[in-house]
Each structure stands twice: as structure tokens, then as C-alpha cells.
Amino acid sequence: MSPVQMPPTQTMDSPSSEVPFWMNRRKVWSIVGVVIGVIVVWKILGVFGVLPAWDFPPTGGKDSWQAVFLTNNQVYFGHLRKYNREYVVLKDIFYLRVADPLQQGATLPGPTLNLVKLGGELHGPEDVMYIPKDKVLFWETLKKDSQVVQAIGGFLGSQQ
Numbered sequence: 001m002s003p004v005q006m007p008p009t010q011t012m013d014s015p016s017s018e019v020p021f022w023m024n025r026r027k028v029w030s031i032v033g034v035v036i037g038v039i040v041v042w043k044i045l046g047v048f049g050v051l052p053a054w055d056f057p058p059t060g061g062k063d064s065w066q067a068v069f070l071t072n073n074q075v076y077f078g079h080l081r082k083y084n085r086e087y088v089v090l091k092d093i094f095y096l097r098v099a100d101p102l103q104q105g106a107t108l109p110g111p112t113l114n115l116v117k118l119g120g121e122l123h124g125p126e127d128v129m130y131i132p133k134d135k136v137l138f139w140e141t142l143k144k145d146s147q148v149v150q151a152i153g154g155f156l157g158s159q160q
Contacts, residue, residue, distance in 0.1 A: 046085065060141040065149050066090075069137045076118075076129065077148055080139055083130060090129045093118035094152055115151045 059066055059080050066080040068090055078093040095118065098111045119127050142149050 050084070059139075065142045065152065066139045067142055067148070068131070068139045070131070071135050071137055077115075077142070077152065078129075086134075087130045087132055088136065090131060091127060093127055093129060094148075094155075115148065115155070117155060 062079070064079075065077055068076045068078070068080055068088075070076070074095070076090055076093050076095050078090040081089050081091070083089040094115050096113045097116045099114050117127075118125060118129075
């Protein structure tokens with residue numbers, strides 16, 4: 001009778017006894033730690049306004065114009081974009097100014113509206129506004145054939 005050979009005993013250190021990945025506690029806790037770290041950093045950046053807000057709807061593209069209606073009854077026209085969690089930014093700004101027809105020598109009854117480019121005022125503002133989101137009642141994307149967009153296009157065309 002020939003002796004029966006028994007396979008060598010396997011230990012946890014031998015390569016043939018690989019444990020499944022999910023059973024290796026050190027690897028699992030490392031991955032859990034990395035995931036928690038990423039979430040914490042993401043939240044901190046969001047709290048401090050470094051990351052853009054996700055709750056701001058898209059504005060219709062870079063070339064579209066928006067009318068922004070504020071809680072103080074002012075309306076501004078420009079390119080509206082999200083800025084951070086608390087603010088939106090408006091660039092290339094225009095607004096309507098009521099002109100009294102008596103001041104212009106006109107005989108039309110009632111006031112007339114003029115579209116004014118922001119920046120020529122006495123205090124000399126730059127052509128950008130950072131508006132708190134809680135001050136925006138609503139905004140609308142303007143059609144390319146709207147009178148306001150056509151007036152803005154005419155103004156910008158005359159500046160070149």
C-alpha cells in the first residue's frame with residue numbers, strides 16, 4: 001500500500017488562501033474612510049460657497065438674455081448665471097429708465113421708457129451684479145426677437 005499524501009496545510013499567509021476583498025477589514029475601512037473624507041470636504045466647500053449651487057435652473061445658454069425681477073420692483077436685463085449657493089451673477093446689464101415726455105419736449109401723453117446700459121451712472125459701477133438669490137422674485141429668458149433683445153443688439157452693434 002502506498003502512503004497517501006495529504007495536501008500541505010494552508011495558512012492565512014499563503015497566497016492560495018486569498019480572502020474575498022469584502023472580508024479584508026483593512027481595505028474596507030480604508031475605502032469607507034476615503035468616501036467619508038470626500039463627503040466631508042464636499043460639504044465644507046458647499047457651506048463656504050466654493051461649489052456652485054445645484055438648485056439654480058439653467059438659463060438657456062451663453063448667448064441668451066434674461067430679465068431679472070427683484071423684490072425691490074427693479075428689473076435688470078443681462079446674462080444671468082449661477083454664482084454660488086447664495087448669489088447669482090448678472091453681466092452685460094441693461095435696465096429701463098422712465099423718461100418724462102415734458103423733459104424731452106415730446107407731446108405724447110404719459111412717460112416713455114429708455115433702455116440704459118449699466119456703467120454710465122454717476123457712481124460708475126462695473127458691468128456686473130452679484131444678487132442674493134432671496135432678492136430675485138423670478139427671471140425669464142427673453143426671445144431673440146423681443147424688443148429688448150433687439151434694442152440691446154442695436155446698442156452693442158453701434159459700440160463696435
